[in-house]
Amino acid sequence: MREHGRSGLSWERLRQRADLMAAIRAYFAACGVVEVDTPSLRITCASDPHIPVLAVGEAAEPQFLQSSPEALMKCLLAEHGRPIYQLGKVYRAGELGRLHQPEFTMLEWYRPGWSMQNLMDEVVAILRLVEPAVTQVDTLDWRSVFVEHTSLEPEADRHALAQRAAGLGVSRQLLETADPRALRDLLFSHCVQPTLGQNRPVFVTGFPAEEAAFARLDPADDTRALRFELYWAGVELANGGEELTELDAWRRRASADLEYRRRAGLPVMAIDADWVAALELGLPAASGVALGVDRLLMCALGANAVGHVMPFARD
Amino acid sequence: MTTYATNQFKSGLKILLDGDPYTIVENEFVKPGKGQAFSRVRVRNLKNGRVVEKTFKSGDTVEGADVMELDLQYLYYDGEFWHFMEPVSFEQYSADEVAVGDNKIWLKEQDVCKLMLWNGSPISVEPPNFVELKVTETDPGVRGDTSGGGGKPATLETGAVVRVPLFVEEGELLKVDTRTAEYVSRVKE
Numbered sequence: 001m002r003e004h005g006r007s008g009l010s011w012e013r014l015r016q017r018a019d020l021m022a023a024i025r026a027y028f029a030a031c032g033v034v035e036v037d038t039p040s041l042r043i044t045c046a047s048d049p050h051i052p053v054l055a056v057g058e059a060a061e062p063q064f065l066q067s068s069p070e071a072l073m074k075c076l077l078a079e080h081g082r083p084i085y086q087l088g089k090v091y092r093a094g095e096l097g098r099l100h101q102p103e104f105t106m107l108e109w110y111r112p113g114w115s116m117q118n119l120m121d122e123v124v125a126i127l128r129l130v131e132p133a134v135t136q137v138d139t140l141d142w143r144s145v146f147v148e149h150t151s152l153e154p155e156a157d158r159h160a161l162a163q164r165a166a167g168l169g170v171s172r173q174l175l176e177t178a179d180p181r182a183l184r185d186l187l188f189s190h191c192v193q194p195t196l197g198q199n200r201p202v203f204v205t206g207f208p209a210e211e212a213a214f215a216r217l218d219p220a221d222d223t224r225a226l227r228f229e230l231y232w233a234g235v236e237l238a239n240g241g242e243e244l245t246e247l248d249a250w251r252r253r254a255s256a257d258l259e260y261r262r263r264a265g266l267p268v269m270a271i272d273a274d275w276v277a278a279l280e281l282g283l284p285a286a287s288g289v290a291l292g293v294d295r296l297l298m299c300a301l302g303a304n305a306v307g308h309v310m311p312f313a314r315d
Numbered sequence: 316m317t318t319y320a321t322n323q324f325k326s327g328l329k330i331l332l333d334g335d336p337y338t339i340v341e342n343e344f345v346k347p348g349k350g351q352a353f354s355r356v357r358v359r360n361l362k363n364g365r366v367v368e369k370t371f372k373s374g375d376t377v378e379g380a381d382v383m384e385l386d387l388q389y390l391y392y393d394g395e396f397w398h399f400m401e402p403v404s405f406e407q408y409s410a411d412e413v414a415v416g417d418n419k420i421w422l423k424e425q426d427v428c429k430l431m432l433w434n435g436s437p438i439s440v441e442p443p444n445f446v447e448l449k450v451t452e453t454d455p456g457v458r459g460d461t462s463g464g465g466g467k468p469a470t471l472e473t474g475a476v477v478r479v480p481l482f483v484e485e486g487e488l489l490k491v492d493t494r495t496a497e498y499v500s501r502v503k504e
Contacts, residue, residue: 050351168368172333
């Protein structure tokens with residue numbers, strides 16, 4: 001438990017945090033990626049139903065603390081077509097645990113004209129800022145790691161997935177109500193995730209189209225998204241991919257998210273008019289990624305919880 | 316009836332799972348990169364002390380367990396139940412063999428114990444950390460040896476057997492640590 005009035009961090013830890021932020025800024029300055037600071041407070045927010053949003057202000061006219069700077073950074077991409085990054089605080093409602101704080105520092109950046117692979121190489125360069133020994137990062141296929149650690153194919157039916165999940169000590173309520181996708185998430189987070197990047201960081205790619213978020217689908221195989229995640233010591237550090245640039249496809253995905261929210265009784269927000277306008281104006285082909293800076297520091301320093309590398313973290 | 320959502324989970328919370336009362340030891344929020352969040356908790360069964368892991372969907376609710384801890388005075392054993400009394404209200408509670416378990420060897424009349432009650436009935440009995448008990452049986456003391464080295468077994472008035480220094484004699488009152496079952500000192504009456 002943190003004492004009132006105390007940050008919970010030593011001066012050395014505070015210095016290490018500051019050094020990482022400075023190194024990130026120096027890296028991007030050296031390669032001509034420009035820092036931007038888009039607003040944290042907007043009248044709408046991410047539609048992803050699994051990101052719990054933090055609404056503030058009057059209930060009749062709520063505003064939202066942003067869970068990522070994605071939408072407005074895409075406006076800047078459409079408007080200027082230049083590489084940009086944002087390093088700042090983002091917010092999630094009710095996320096608190098060893099790897100979660102309701103407010104944390106995210107590094108998000110976009111590279112117009114870059115492929116996902118180019119961007120993954122640059123993610124490794126950022127990793128090297130804290131861990132110079134990281135030279136090569138392997139890439140694992142989502143489907144293969146799922147099969148390897150669960151002995152099931154991710155396309156297995158609900159019954160088979162539930163049976164496998166039952167052995168993990170899952171509440172009856174969850175087992176009875178979860179749809180196949182939720183069971184797949186459960187198996188991935190319980191059986192696969194803890195094994196990822198144990199010795200050194202690894203990428204996972206080949207995520208299924210349902211988990212594309214706002215990444216484009218692979219033109220060679222439209223059942224897969226051009227999206228990647230980075231894991232180190234079982235901790236998800238970054239999430240990125242090639243950006244979806246078609247307005248129609250974007251509308252379909254955003255509407256599906258909002259429909260899911262409606263059915264699940266979650267807050268339903270307005271379609272993001274800024275994001276729509278950016279797509280109408282024309283988003284250049286680009287790759288983008290969001291990286292959890294606190295988690296990166298936690299892994300690099302061998303700390304056990306993000307709260308151990310963040311000042312004034314919540315218990 | 317109280318229910319708790321997963322975002323209210325924290326260590327020490329008492330919940331009901333599959334009909335048994337549990338206390339949350341540790342709560343972890345688990346989330347894949349994109350997708351549903353889960354609460355993974357380590358919980359201890361308050362009836363048998365076993366620790367298990369359980370996963371809930373974020374937002375699921377569980378029933379709270381009506382569990383409370385009371386400081387009660389031990390009165391007597393009737394051959395089947397151990398009887399306790401609340402010292403202010405004089406309300407009495409009886410605990411069975413399962414609830415008392417291995418701690419029965421530390422229960423001395425008048426001592427104040429911690430009882431965990433579930434739906435009003437005792438499910439566990441915790442004796443004081445230190446109890447004073449009379450030696451009912453031990454080998455004769457060795458005169459002049461006050462070093463405390465070596466040691467011998469001594470049976471106490473409640474049936475507990477502890478290792479004591481060689482100078483301890485029958486009829487003496489001893490202070491014993493119930494958590495480790497170790498002799499602490501002699502007590503002057």
